[in-house]
Amino acid sequence: MTAATPAVSGPSEGGAAGGAAPPKAAPAPPAIVVRGVAKRYRVYRRQSDRLLEWVTRRPRHRPFWALRDVTFDVRRGEIVGVIGRNGAGKTTLLRLLTGISAPTQGEIEVNYRMSAILELGSGFHPEFSGRDNVFLGGAVLGMDEAEIKRKYEGIVEFAELGAYMDLPFKTYSLGMQARLSFAVAISVEPEILIIDEALAAGDSAFIAKCFERIRDICASGATVLFVSHNTYLVQRLCRRALWIEAGGLQGDGDPAHVCRDYEAALRTHEAGERAARRRRDGSRFSDDAGPVPLAPDAAPRDPRLAGYVWGTGEVRFTAVEILDRTGRPAGLVYSGDPLTIRLSYSGDAPYDDLALVVQLARADGVVACSLDAREAGIRLPPLHGTGTFELTLDPLLLGRGRYFISPHLYRDRSGVVGRDDVLEYHDRKYELQIERHGRPYDVAVEQPARWIHSVGR
Numbered sequence: 001m002t003a004a005t006p007a008v009s010g011p012s013e014g015g016a017a018g019g020a021a022p023p024k025a026a027p028a029p030p031a032i033v034v035r036g037v038a039k040r041y042r043v044y045r046r047q048s049d050r051l052l053e054w055v056t057r058r059p060r061h062r063p064f065w066a067l068r069d070v071t072f073d074v075r076r077g078e079i080v081g082v083i084g085r086n087g088a089g090k091t092t093l094l095r096l097l098t099g100i101s102a103p104t105q106g107e108i109e110v111n112y113r114m115s116a117i118l119e120l121g122s123g124f125h126p127e128f129s130g131r132d133n134v135f136l137g138g139a140v141l142g143m144d145e146a147e148i149k150r151k152y153e154g155i156v157e158f159a160e161l162g163a164y165m166d167l168p169f170k171t172y173s174l175g176m177q178a179r180l181s182f183a184v185a186i187s188v189e190p191e192i193l194i195i196d197e198a199l200a201a202g203d204s205a206f207i208a209k210c211f212e213r214i215r216d217i218c219a220s221g222a223t224v225l226f227v228s229h230n231t232y233l234v235q236r237l238c239r240r241a242l243w244i245e246a247g248g249l250q251g252d253g254d255p256a257h258v259c260r261d262y263e264a265a266l267r268t269h270e271a272g273e274r275a276a277r278r279r280r281d282g283s284r285f286s287d288d289a290g291p292v293p294l295a296p297d298a299a300p301r302d303p304r305l306a307g308y309v310w311g312t313g314e315v316r317f318t319a320v321e322i323l324d325r326t327g328r329p330a331g332l333v334y335s336g337d338p339l340t341i342r343l344s345y346s347g348d349a350p351y352d353d354l355a356l357v358v359q360l361a362r363a364d365g366v367v368a369c370s371l372d373a374r375e376a377g378i379r380l381p382p383l384h385g386t387g388t389f390e391l392t393l394d395p396l397l398l399g400r401g402r403y404f405i406s407p408h409l410y411r412d413r414s415g416v417v418g419r420d421d422v423l424e425y426h427d428r429k430y431e432l433q434i435e436r437h438g439r440p441y442d443v444a445v446e447q448p449a450r451w452i453h454s455v456g457r
Helices: 048-056 090-097 130-140 145-159 174-186 204-219 231-237 255-282
Strands: 032-043 062-074 079-083 105-110 114-117 192-196 223-227 240-245 248-253 308-310 315-323 332-334 339-349 354-362 367-372 383-393 401-411 422-427 430-435
Touching: 032 090, 062 090, 062 105, 062 248, 079 090, 079 231, 079 255, 090 105, 090 114, 090 192, 090 223, 114 174, 130 145, 130 174, 145 174, 174 204, 192 204, 204 223, 204 231, 223 231, 231 255, 231 308, 240 255, 248 255, 315 401, 315 422, 315 430, 339 354, 339 401, 339 422, 354 383
Parallel strands: 079 223, 079 240, 114 192, 192 223, 332 430
Antiparallel strands: 032 062, 032 105, 240 248, 308 422, 315 339, 339 383, 354 367, 354 401, 401 422, 401 430
16 A cells, blocks of 8 residues: 655746746545455465465465455545445455555555544454543554544543443443444544444444534545445445445446446345245255245335335325225236326425436346336426325236336436435335236236238238
């Protein structure tokens, strides 16, 4: 890890008669530069294999590549979310960025002062008191004793641990450790702040205060890397998202798009795991009755697959109903039958550029259709109070399969929708199973067709 010094360009040649043109200031270097980074670990079956390998000089390990060929830049002042499944390589990447470990291949350049919260109590000693650990943790982060003394009371006040500061750190609960760890880390006033899910153990009130502090840091122009499994928070806090998958950079761009693709891949992966689990469990019983049928409702059953909601909140969807041909709520409908989606709302949106879209996506992430009220000739007026929208697909042409429904209401000012333009977005929050009346073919669409049979021509 190296620190680059910005170059300053000299006078330009051939300036005006009165003297050379003033030098142009060099652009600020990126906060973080990652080029072709890879990290390999040695995995041993037994601890004794390490010694045998050293004695015999013969490898007794398997190489495991936690990261391979990862390349990206982070500009100064950029707020970047990092998402990915457990074991994907996120924490390994952060350990490399913070200098805890060195990359096996590639180069990393960090150009500004960094503070990181990688785990609870990172840099703290369990036998030391909270007071002593403030000085220890602050020193690890690069503060001298005078600076820590000046900031001590503010750290204690933020952590809300005044009565416990003389107790050993090992006696603190996980939530108390999270409070003190975060309070010390943010006291550095970093130019680069890295947070790796360290707040999961805190209570809701403290987490809310922490995120307010994170917002302040973001607004100050600092560079922030925020690692989280909560894609809602990533979309709310960040302007860019990196998706790490199987040690590689799978996605890099707008948080809404990257999080959407990540969650689609996550659902596909979990669906495959559940199918394999059912096969394994079924082999253990002689009276296996097969898979459990879908429940007749529109909400996802597995809370891990539940979609997320975000937006300004000026208007809320208070109810989303999926109705079958009889007008009853249903989670399973048939191709060729009518399907109605009813959206109830409440709020105040005094805008004349509102747009309402309902998107249906297959379980593999492919968008099956996107239904825009404007394309049906409906111009939305300013919304006040409560009301409902009804969307009817008659006949429903989508093929057999599992779908997720995403209604969203936003302002379409100039054809480019910003994050602050979205009033309410329920992303893949409602599940629908579609079957067909005939043979159970898996098709993308039930295309109507007209058959003609002629004989004797």
